[in-house]
Amino acid sequence: MILIALVLLNITFAQKSTVGNDIKMYEQVWDNIVNKDQIDLIKDKNFDSNITLISQPENIVGIEAFKSFYQNYISGFSEKKFTIVEILSQGNKIVKQWNFKGKHTGTFFGIPPTGKSVDLSGVTIAVMKNGKIAQEQDFMDSLVFLQQLGLVSDPNNTTIVDNLYKAFAKGDIPTALSYMDTEIVWNEAEGNKYADGNPYIGPDAVLNGVFGRVVGEHDFFSLDGIELHEMSNNKVLATLRYKGKYKNGKEYNAQVAHFWTLKDGKISCFQQYVDTKKLNDALNK
Structure with a gap:
């Protein structure tokens, strides 16, 4: 019984350690990517080769496609500040509440610079696999985003x-x-x-x-x-x-x-x- 208890304790400790390492790695990688313009950190050292961004009308799959997607944010905005407000984990899933501020001074998904400033908040659910980011899904108010860019008028x-x-x-x-x-x-x-x-x-x-x-x-x-x-x-x-x-x-x-x-x-x-x-x-x- 004592041996079983020790084994369970070791397993629990290992799981907590893995979760802690995943969170630390996840926070650091995204801080460097967005706030320090280190887009090249989107590579197989930090992301699973089949990294998947759940999106519409179809998912974005693979490191190059994933990197190309986020390049729009890196080059499309200046004065960027990405903040993880809160981050939680359960098993291999990480949930982060975030805030993004920036000024639209570059081309963003084909949209010419508007000079507008944005202040957005949202939530991302990520899946970790072997210490790497394997899947992400973002939840935010896209209408507010477009309104702040001046692309959609405020209904009021x-x-x-x-x-x-x-x-x-x-x-x-x-x-x-x-x-x-x-x-x-x-x-x-x-x-x-x-x-x-x-x-x-x-x-x-x-x-x-x-x-x-x-x-x-x-x-x-x-x-x-x-x-x-x-x-x-x-x-x-x-x-x-x-x-x-x-x-x-x-x-x-x-x-x-x-x-x-x-x-x-x-x-x-x-x-x-x-x-x-x-x-x-x-x-x-």
Whole structure:
């Protein structure tokens, strides 16, 4: 019985030692690959010759294919920081919770540099075999990734623009301004009298140079028939009409388009397109 107990104890100790070595090796290899750009560590010393990345539409199999896949991250991003937040193991499986930060300054799976910064978190399940990494499967929010790259627009963008219009319609200017980035770049259409201050930088400049003047120079002013069109790269196109009456008693009804750009839930840029002839004709009569 004592002999059996000693054998079991030795087996348990050996298993714990193997697991500990696997985790240490795994953390070090991926830290060097991503944070130190040592892509050549993807070789048979650290990875099983049939290393498999579980993915869609088909798995990536083999060291060269695996290396080629991750080369996109190494060359596609600068200012990289890969952090293993937590790592656990059970048997030959390793589960890691990770965070990746970087700036998209190189070609990434054929996507030209966007200059966008990403901050992603996810989980990877890895399988070890004879002290080498044999299989990996990543779990992360790909939609968030694409949104951060600016390739897919945030679904909340149209809601933000719509809320600004609704606040403006109610005369709630502070709320309308709250949807703007502190460094918003605002441009009125060329030929519009309010374009004399282009570009207006920041909400206060928009308030004083545009909103305040519009209110002060009109008996009434409204935005009618607003239709919002979601576009790629976090942009929203609005088509509408201006209906207004200047203090001189002259009215106008003009076709308008607004081009909004959003970033991190705030409006960062605005470009107006309007039939300035109608506006100026009414102003000068």
